[in-house]
Amino acid sequence: MNKKNIPMPNRTGYFGIFGGKFMPETTMKALEELETAYRKYKNDKDFTKELNYYLKDYVGRPTALYLAEQLSEAIKGPKIYLKREDLAHTGAHKINNTIGQAILAKRMGKKRIIAETGAGQHGVAVATACALLKLECHVYMGKEDIRRQRLNVLRMRLLGAEIIPVTSGSCTLKDATNEAIRDWVTNIRRTHYIIGSTIGPHPYPMIVRDFQCVIGKESRKQIIEKEGKLPDYLIACVGAGSNSIGMFYPFYNTDVKFIGVEAAGYGLKSGKHAASLVVGELGILHGAKSYLLQDKNGQIKNAHSIAPGLDYPGVGPEHAYYKKINRALYIAVTDKEALEGFDLLAKTEGILPALESAHAIAGLKKISKKFKKKDVVILCLSGRGDKDVDIVAEAFKLQ
Amino acid sequence: MNRLNATFKDLKEKKKKAFIAYITCGDPDLKTTSECLEVIANNGADIIELGVPFSDPLSDGPTIQAASQKALKNNVSLADIIKMVSKIRSKISIPLVLMTYYNPIFRYDIRRFILDAKKAGIDGVVIPDLPPEEASQLEMFARKAELATIYFITPTSSEHRKKIAISHSRGFIYYVSITGVTGKRTELPDSIKKDVKELKKMTSKPVCVGFGISTPAQAKKIASFADGIIVGSAIVEKIDKAKSKKDMLKALGGFIKQMVKAIS
Numbered sequence: 001m002n003k004k005n006i007p008m009p010n011r012t013g014y015f016g017i018f019g020g021k022f023m024p025e026t027t028m029k030a031l032e033e034l035e036t037a038y039r040k041y042k043n044d045k046d047f048t049k050e051l052n053y054y055l056k057d058y059v060g061r062p063t064a065l066y067l068a069e070q071l072s073e074a075i076k077g078p079k080i081y082l083k084r085e086d087l088a089h090t091g092a093h094k095i096n097n098t099i100g101q102a103i104l105a106k107r108m109g110k111k112r113i114i115a116e117t118g119a120g121q122h123g124v125a126v127a128t129a130c131a132l133l134k135l136e137c138h139v140y141m142g143k144e145d146i147r148r149q150r151l152n153v154l155r156m157r158l159l160g161a162e163i164i165p166v167t168s169g170s171c172t173l174k175d176a177t178n179e180a181i182r183d184w185v186t187n188i189r190r191t192h193y194i195i196g197s198t199i200g201p202h203p204y205p206m207i208v209r210d211f212q213c214v215i216g217k218e219s220r221k222q223i224i225e226k227e228g229k230l231p232d233y234l235i236a237c238v239g240a241g242s243n244s245i246g247m248f249y250p251f252y253n254t255d256v257k258f259i260g261v262e263a264a265g266y267g268l269k270s271g272k273h274a275a276s277l278v279v280g281e282l283g284i285l286h287g288a289k290s291y292l293l294q295d296k297n298g299q300i301k302n303a304h305s306i307a308p309g310l311d312y313p314g315v316g317p318e319h320a321y322y323k324k325i326n327r328a329l330y331i332a333v334t335d336k337e338a339l340e341g342f343d344l345l346a347k348t349e350g351i352l353p354a355l356e357s358a359h360a361i362a363g364l365k366k367i368s369k370k371f372k373k374k375d376v377v378i379l380c381l382s383g384r385g386d387k388d389v390d391i392v393a394e395a396f397k398l399q
Numbered sequence: 400m401n402r403l404n405a406t407f408k409d410l411k412e413k414k415k416k417a418f419i420a421y422i423t424c425g426d427p428d429l430k431t432t433s434e435c436l437e438v439i440a441n442n443g444a445d446i447i448e449l450g451v452p453f454s455d456p457l458s459d460g461p462t463i464q465a466a467s468q469k470a471l472k473n474n475v476s477l478a479d480i481i482k483m484v485s486k487i488r489s490k491i492s493i494p495l496v497l498m499t500y501y502n503p504i505f506r507y508d509i510r511r512f513i514l515d516a517k518k519a520g521i522d523g524v525v526i527p528d529l530p531p532e533e534a535s536q537l538e539m540f541a542r543k544a545e546l547a548t549i550y551f552i553t554p555t556s557s558e559h560r561k562k563i564a565i566s567h568s569r570g571f572i573y574y575v576s577i578t579g580v581t582g583k584r585t586e587l588p589d590s591i592k593k594d595v596k597e598l599k600k601m602t603s604k605p606v607c608v609g610f611g612i613s614t615p616a617q618a619k620k621i622a623s624f625a626d627g628i629i630v631g632s633a634i635v636e637k638i639d640k641a642k643s644k645k646d647m648l649k650a651l652g653g654f655i656k657q658m659v660k661a662i663s
Contacts, residue, residue: 025550182460188555
């Protein structure tokens with residue numbers, strides 16, 4: 001295990017062999033400007049003060065670290081704590097990043113914001129930050145996702161964002177990302193692109209991780225207060241990877257073990273899944289080199305997951321690096337297992353998790369034999385499940 | 400000498416500009432593509448850019464996106480395109496340049512791709528999502544095989560980045576006329592002339608302008624200061640819109656002839 005405190009990514013945006021800047025020339029200057037601005041403001045006193053103010057008084061941080069005794073008992077496993085990102089304003093961890101990037105955009109003099117969204121959680125968080133900070137907001141969303149996540153579409157519209165339906169390719173997150181990049185290429189001089197996860201070209205994976213690290217930093221402090229020691233395991237779902245990296249990274253130089261749970265959809269053998277770390281292969285998509293779902297000719301495959309936020313055929317380069325150096329263990333659970341995880345948390349703790357986070361619950365259950373009774377585990381409950389009630393009700397055949 | 404260098408040398412001696420035609424390979428199928436290539440070459444184009452379809456074409460507008468999707472429905476791959484080129488190469492003498500996103504090459508294997516492409520008679524590569532900073536491995540093999548690497552300079556490129564693109568480009572430099580994706584534009588920015596002239600002061604390598612050019616008038620205007628013009632979406636549209644193959648090949652030939660005439 002690599003325990004050296006190496007600054008990641010390196011100067012050219014690489015985590016080991018992963019990452020980089022594979023982008024059209026038109027965007028290269030904007031990426032350089034973004035990196036310069038970010039490095040300037042990252043440690044700027046006023047910037048940090050403003051960000052922390054919003055995180056505390058507006059988002060409602062720190063979010064609780066809750067000991068889920070009944071869940072722990074139900075899976076006869078270790079002592080499980082839930083990091084309650086579902087309690088953050090807008091109902092998921094996504095807001096940690098969007099507030100940060102929106103403040104940064106304002107400092108950079110960019111008044112127009114664009115974003116891609118899959119489940120709509122990132123879109124809602126962007127629309128929220130834009131309403132708060134008076135920025136113009138355009139969100140690209142696949143036609144298929146607009147249909148699946150109607151509640152979030154309405155929320156974004158009510159917040160004053162313009163939703164642009166994407167009808168190219170598979171009409172989901174991957175295509176929304178393509179379309180957002182095309183918009184950025186066209187309107188680059190006055191536009192900031194708020195990427196929603198730890199993907200894309202450098203410096204995005206670094207910026208998004210840094211803004212999401214508030215999850216891990218708070219957890220570290222809270223668990224020491226409650227247990228007097230660091231946890232044994234961290235567990236989180238991995239779509240493109242922002243909540244998990246935000247949780248993992250502040251524990252990078254410790255002995256704490258990391259478990260990332262991907263979406264196995266209808267099963268890894270079905271070919272209909274989103275497990276790019278577990279079964280994907282090295283390639284280049286959306287500006288970075290990482291593991292991808294692709295065919296033998298290098299065409300990107302469509303992902304599938306019941307959780308729209310995991311429905312992406314790639315994964316952040318930092319996760320690819322953690323896998324390569326064995327810093328984290330990655331597993332995958334099916335749609336069915338995720339639904340069982342959803343039900344388990346609802347019934348034992350009275351919490352409806354987002355379907356994405358339900359994958360982490362299911363992952364915990366799946367490998368429960370791995371844990372010792374005295375182990376302490378923190379599970380990142382990345383979002384709340386209100387947006388998913390239609391999907392879950394249909395799956396459970398509820399009236 | 401690489402066919403590209405020979406072509407530009409010859410054009411310069413004749414005080415002529417290059418007409419570079421782009422088509423998406425496999426739209427609607429590879430057999431039609433090879434017929435189109437002959438028609439384009441026979442009607443006076445100087446260079447052809449062969450577009451390799453990709454599932455996620457970031458730099459392309461709706462016309463080329465749709466053409467790529469159509470080709471992908473037939474599972475047209477980079478390997479198929481290289482094979483097609485080797486079959487048709489004896490019938491076409493002008494330079495052929497592959498335009499592809501990076502992942503299909505990466506997946507094919509960079510070294511093997513360069514060797515196979517060269518062997519098939521391909522003269523250069525344009526890769527929109529591969530800036531020179533990320534291309535060291537590909538360039539190493541390309542230099543050895545004398546396959547040209549063509550890079551982009553755009554209206555947003557800094558002086559520093561222009562220098563990088565110039566020093567890494569072989570064959571020609573691709574100047575992108577607009578900040579945006581491929582596709583027809585009714586208006587092109589006036590700043591192109593100034594930008595291209597400044598670029599030409601920085602290098603003796605040919606500077607060709609692409610993105611947005613679709614009419615003879617636009618072609619003529621830009622060819623007055625650039626070393627060549629690249630037309631893509633307008634050609635792809637001719638291929639996609641015709642009722643029959645016969646009509647299509649006729650319309651395509653007529654359009655190429657008209658554009659070539661406009662810049663001579």
